[in-house]
Structure formats: C-alpha cells, structure tokens
Amino acid sequence: MVREFENRNEWAIILGASSGMGLATAKKLAQEGLNVCLVYRALRNDMEGIEAEFKAIVSQHNVQLIHFNKDVVKPENRETILSKLEDILLETGKVKCLVHSIAKGNLKPMVSDEKSELQNDDFHITMENMAFSLYDWTKHIFSKNLFAEDARIISFTSEGNKKAWKNYAAISAAKVALEAISRNIALEFAEHGIKSNCIEAGITDTASFRMIPGSEKLAEYTIKRNPFHRLTKPEDVANVVYLLTKEESKWINGITLQVNGGEHLS
Numbered sequence: 467m468v469r470e471f472e473n474r475n476e477w478a479i480i481l482g483a484s485s486g487m488g489l490a491t492a493k494k495l496a497q498e499g500l501n502v503c504l505v506y507r508a509l510r511n512d513m514e515g516i517e518a519e520f521k522a523i524v525s526q527h528n529v530q531l532i533h534f535n536k537d538v539v540k541p542e543n544r545e546t547i548l549s550k551l552e553d554i555l556l557e558t559g560k561v562k563c564l565v566h567s568i569a570k571g572n573l574k575p576m577v578s579d580e581k582s583e584l585q586n587d588d589f590h591i592t593m594e595n596m597a598f599s600l601y602d603w604t605k606h607i608f609s610k611n612l613f614a615e616d617a618r619i620i621s622f623t624s625e626g627n628k629k630a631w632k633n634y635a636a637i638s639a640a641k642v643a644l645e646a647i648s649r650n651i652a653l654e655f656a657e658h659g660i661k662s663n664c665i666e667a668g669i670t671d672t673a674s675f676r677m678i679p680g681s682e683k684l685a686e687y688t689i690k691r692n693p694f695h696r697l698t699k700p701e702d703v704a705n706v707v708y709l710l711t712k713e714e715s716k717w718i719n720g721i722t723l724q725v726n727g728g729e730h731l732s
Contacts, residue, residue: 470712471499476562476614477530477551478711479503481538481603484516486672487622488567490700491707496523498708500562501530503551507570508535530554538568539594544606552610560614561607563711566621566644569674570595571637584635592636597643604651608658618711619662621648622703623722625730627666633679645722652720661719663710668698668726693728702727 478495482488483504492502502523508516513535524531532550536543551561572588575581600621607613626634627641645664652662669688675681689695706725709715724730 469497469499470708471495471562474499474562475501475555475559477501477503477555477559478563478565479505479551479561479603479607480565480567481505481599482567482569483533484508484512484519486567486569486674487667487670487700487703488565489519490704491565491567493523493527494701494704494708495563495565495711496527496529496531499527499529500711501559502532503547504531504533505538505547506533506535507537538599538603541602541606544603548606548610548612552612555612561612561617562614563618563620563707564603564607565707566600566603566619568595568599569672571640573633573637573678575633576635589636589639592640593643596637596640597647600644601647601651604655604660604662608655608660613658613660615659616713616716617660618715619648619651619660620707620710621662621664623664623666625666625668625726631678631684648722649720656719661710661716663718663720664722665703665706665710666722666724666726667703668692668724668729670698670700670703672700688729691729691732692726693731696727698726698729 478500480488480492483492484506492504496502520531520533534547571592574584576584621644623641623645626638648662648664703725
C-alpha cells in the first residue's frame with residue numbers, strides 16, 4: 467500500500483487527541499505515514515486506555531508518536547511541547563498539519579432555577595480553549611519556523627455555530643470565533659504556504675457530544691433527518707482531514723466544509 471507521507475519526516479500536531487475525532491484523525495494520518503504529536507487533557511484513571519491506543523498506532527503504522535497530557539491554553543505548555551518536537555525534527559522535519567479538536571467548554575443554561583447558570587467567565591474559558599487556542603498554536607509553530615512549505619491547519623466546528631441549542635451558548639460563540647480565526651489565518655498566512663479550513667461535522671457520537679444535555683433526543687432526531695439514517699462517525703471526519711492534507715487539496719483555503727452525509731439538507 468502506498469502511504470501518502472511515507473519517509474518524509476513530516477508531523478501532524480493534533481490538539482484534543484485522546485478520543486473522538488482527534489483520536490480518529492491521529493489513526494488516519496498515522497496510517498498514511500505522518501508522525502504525530504498528540505496533546506490532550508485526561509484524568510489519571512483514563513491514561514491506561516489512552517496510552518494503549520497510542521501504542522497501537524505506533525505498532526500498526528510504524529510512525530513516531532509523542533504525546534503530552536497538558537493544558538493547551540497555557541503558553542508555557544506550548545513552549546515545552548514545541549521545544550520537544552523541535553529537538554526531534556532537527557533540520558529536516560516539519561509540521562505538515564495542525565488539527566484543532568479541543569472540546570473543553572461550558573454547557574450551562576442561561577436561565578435556570580435548578581442548575582448553575584452561564585456566567586461571563588464561562589464564555590472566556592470556552593473561547594480560550596475552543597477558539598483562541600487555534601491562533602495561539604498557529605502563531606507559536608510559525609514563530610519557530612516549524613511549518614512545512616505547504617502546511618495545512620484544520621479545525622472542527624459544528625452546526626451549533628448557527629443554530630441555537632439549549633445550554634450551548636458558550637460553545638456556539640466559540641465555534642463562530644473559531645471559524646472567523648480560521649478564515650483570517652487562511653488569508654494572512656497564505657503567503658507562507660499555509661492553508662486553513664474548518665470542518666463542520668454532522669452530529670457525531672463522541673464523549674463530548676454525550677455531555678450535551680438532551681443529546682439522546684438530538685441523536686434520534688438526527689438519525690431520522692440524515693439521508694443515510696445514521697450519525698456521523700469520527701472516522702468520517704478523520705477521512706476528510708486526510709483529504710485536506712493531500713497535494714490535490716492545496717487550492718482549498720478558507721472554507722467551512724460540511725461533513726455530514728447530507729444532514730444539512732433537511
């Protein structure tokens with residue numbers, strides 16, 4: 467089997483790589499020969515399962531893999547991670563793509579007699595993690611001259627960027643900001659060979675999705691609404707991430723691409 471990135475000493479940095487779309491993306495890109503730098507936040511009790519997944523990636527696909535259980539927002543953590551990667555890359559290695567799959571946000575109602583209500587600080591925390599961190603990481607990688615000549619930046623948004631769902635206000639605002647940042651990266655970094663795009667995935671059964679209040683009903687509705695009568699799978703999204711890293715997609719820049727099997731049609 468021909469692997470797209472075999473023996474190129476190119477890397478993918480994936481933020482939010484311990485589960486869901488981030489982990490599926492790590493597996494897909496490693497399958498195609500990209501080395502992977504995986505950043506995530508996880509509880510100690512979950513680490514055994516996560517590390518088993520990472521070991522399987524290395525054994526199955528014969529790539530280099532480094533991983534960090536660190537908060538992506540803290541500047542000192544970015545520096546630690548990128549300095550470590552820089553040491554591994556030496557003079558010939560480069561970062562082919564940065565994938566932003568951060569799902570740390572507050573799911574609180576604006577008005578409630580029973581639950582904690584959404585506050586200004588909740589917006590700040592959500593925006594820092596799910597939107598502003600895309601720019602912070604892009605800028606930091608760029609400042610260290612680690613990007614490949616034809617680099618790709620890919621982030622994940624959702625239909626909640628334009629629809630009002632209960633308890634989703636902070637994340638919705640973050641997704642709108644994420645898309646705006648992605649578009650401007652596409653414009654302002656283009657002269658340096660960097661392309662930036664968002665993927666708007668359909669309703670995907672991930673741990674993050676299951677945290678949304680009423681997710682069961684939303685999933686049921688989506689299965690009826692989708693032309694293929696199923697939810698989007700993390701692997702569906704990972705496949706499109708791979709397509710956006712290929713040579714043939716180098717003229718795709720600054721878009722939000724719907725990956726949902728036609729879910730948006732009705």
